[in-house]
Amino acid sequence: MFVIDLSETKIFHFPYIWHITTFFIAFFKFFFAIVVVSMIGNEYSHRTLKQNLIDGLSKKEIILSKFYFILAYTTLVTLLVFIITASIGIANTPSADLYLDTIFQGTEFILAYFVKLLTFFSLCLFVGVLIKRSAFALGFLFVMFIAELILYGLFRFKWYNYETSNEIMQFFPFTTMWNLIDEPFTRMGSIHSTEEFFVTDFNVYWYEVAIAIVWLIIYITASYQILKRRDL
Amino acid sequence: METILSLQNLSKNYKNVKAVQNLSFTIEKGNVYGILGPNGSGKSTTLGMVLNVVNKTSGNFKWFNGNVAVHDALKRVGAIIERPNFYPYMTAYDNLKLVCKIKSVSTNKIDEKLKIVGLLDRKDSKFKTFSLGMKQRLAIASALLNDPEILILDEPTNGLDPQGIHQIREIIKEIATQGTTILLASHLLDEVEKVCSHVVILRKGVKIYSGRVDEMVASQGFFELKTDKEAELIAILEKHESFGKITKEEGLIKAFLTAPLSASDFNKAMFEQGIVLSHLVNRKESLEEQFLQLTENQSN
Structure with a gap:
């Protein structure tokens, strides 16, 4: 009988599980985007944004309150992912390999996940503040995503090569987030392969985190500036 | 304050x-x-x-x-x-x-x-x-x-x-x-x-x-008057120094004051001249009239 035993692939083992779960769970962020975007959209459509300003909230406090929400939300989700990943990993890694240092080896992916989610939600906040209507804002996010994919394609296959396109594209909004957690397939393939792979290339690099944080700051300050200049 | x-x-x-x-x-x-x-x-x-x-x-x-x-x-x-x-x-x-x-x-x-x-x-x-x-x-x-x-x-x-x-x-x-x-x-x-x-x-x-x-309007208000002897009343009003514009609307004579004059003094004076008023109201323009007056003045 032919049986696929996923545990044989070692994807549930430390340290790989940190990489695998954060990579796949990150795709669900598009569902959470709806929450963040409609949070802003509702403030506009119910005109509570206007009323809160009239009641004495400052524009800075409004953006900060939304950012604090995103921060709390991201922390909660990250914590959940950490607990689940750690539990699955502990249950599946052979007990002979279970040492604290093996468990925590690879937890930088949790940090990367946190930054990735926070940057993405800040982008959602910015687009929400800019576009006002949740449906249009979500559409805009999607179009932005597709546009960047096309741009990447053009850079890589038409104008430049693989290296140059990656160097340029790493500064673009969606690629910035994508780079934080590289795809794990090649890495997983390398575990079972006898050939040599450049495994180090899958690490989380400080400059990737730095670029993401710069974008995050841009999104939040731009949201504030838009709100400040806009007549409600 | x-x-x-x-x-x-x-x-x-x-x-x-x-x-x-x-x-x-x-x-x-x-x-x-x-x-x-x-x-x-x-x-x-x-x-x-x-x-x-x-x-x-x-x-x-x-x-x-x-x-x-x-x-x-x-x-x-x-x-x-x-x-x-x-x-x-x-x-x-x-x-x-x-x-x-x-x-x-x-x-x-x-x-x-x-x-x-x-x-x-x-x-x-x-x-x-x-x-x-x-x-x-x-x-x-x-x-x-x-x-x-x-x-x-x-x-x-x-x-x-x-x-x-x-x-x-x-x-x-x-x-x-x-x-x-x-x-x-x-x-x-x-x-x-x-x-x-x-x-x-x-x-x-x-x-x-x-x-x-x-x-709002520098006006003394106006009198609304009614009497049997309309022609005589209008003649008197036109000569009176306290009145400016005089109009007649729906049987009521409206006399606009240019100087303060109390309704009782005016009534007494009219009675002495042989005119009996059957209707006498001293009114100020309503806000609406004043508002229209103001906005009209401005558009000229």
């Missing part, structure tokens, strides 16, 4: 439209002010600017003595703009609790304020289940939560049925009698006339009058 709000040459342009131009006026504590003007005359824009939701193009405004940030000053103000804005999925009580948090006041006044507007029994209902009249009353309760030093109302009776309009007016009058300063923007003249002591009149974004309601 204590100044609550002062505007100095406040202007707002929307692209090519000059919504408000060089507007200056002062609001003193304890008075009830009306901002009058036809639709699109810049009333809401003016209120929007002082309430931190519309950015001014030029000029200045100052809340209280001017040394607090605008958003902090607004914590001492109660304001309702156009239509009531609350979170529809939250109850009346929860919405008011949020306002208390923003204004940093305690929540123990919520019930008292809900009682004033007659919504205490609906405090746990969701906002979206309210009728427009109830929503507007909730907005008033919310504006009163911090016992504001000034209450700003922008078209508070807009879109309400006669009963709702009456309820809102009663509430406003009651608040006014307690000595709260009120700023009421409206295009309904009788509404302003009923509650306001001072008015600011705007037309196409320009102030054309600000001051007391009763000093």
Whole structure:
């Protein structure tokens, strides 16, 4: 009988599980985007944004309150992912390999996940503040995503090569987030392969985190500036 | 007198439209002010600017003595703009609790304020289940939560049925009698006339009058007269030094005064000249007539 035993692939083992779960769970962020975007959209459509300003909230406090929400939300989700990943990993890694240092080896992916989610939600906040209507804002996010994919394609296959396109594209909004957690397939393939792979290339690099944080700051300050200049 | 709000040459342009131009006026504590003007005359824009939701193009405004940030000053103000804005999925009580948090006041006044507007029994209902009249009353309760030093109302009776309009007016009058300063923007003249002591009149974004309601038009009022001997009366009136224009409408003779003259003196004089008046009323122009007169003068 032919049986696929996923545990044989070692994807549930430390340290790989940190990489695998954060990579796949990150795709669900598009569902959470709806929450963040409609949070802003509702403030506009119910005109509570206007009323809160009239009641004495400052524009800075409004953006900060939304950012604090995103921060709390991201922390909660990250914590959940950490607990689940750690539990699955502990249950599946052979007990002979279970040492604290093996468990925590690879937890930088949790940090990367946190930054990735926070940057993405800040982008959602910015687009929400800019576009006002949740449906249009979500559409805009999607179009932005597709546009960047096309741009990447053009850079890589038409104008430049693989290296140059990656160097340029790493500064673009969606690629910035994508780079934080590289795809794990090649890495997983390398575990079972006898050939040599450049495994180090899958690490989380400080400059990737730095670029993401710069974008995050841009999104939040731009949201504030838009709100400040806009007549409600 | 204590100044609550002062505007100095406040202007707002929307692209090519000059919504408000060089507007200056002062609001003193304890008075009830009306901002009058036809639709699109810049009333809401003016209120929007002082309430931190519309950015001014030029000029200045100052809340209280001017040394607090605008958003902090607004914590001492109660304001309702156009239509009531609350979170529809939250109850009346929860919405008011949020306002208390923003204004940093305690929540123990919520019930008292809900009682004033007659919504205490609906405090746990969701906002979206309210009728427009109830929503507007909730907005008033919310504006009163911090016992504001000034209450700003922008078209508070807009879109309400006669009963709702009456309820809102009663509430406003009651608040006014307690000595709260009120700023009421409206295009309904009788509404302003009923509650306001001072008015600011705007037309196409320009102030054309600000001051007391009763000093709006420098006029002595007019007499409405009726008698059997009309021709003789008109002849006398035309010669009388206290009267200016004399008109005849629907059987009533209207004689406009140019100098003060009491109705009893006038009656006595007429009687002595053999004219018996069957109708004599000394009237002042209504706010509507004064308003039309002012806006007409300006357009010439």
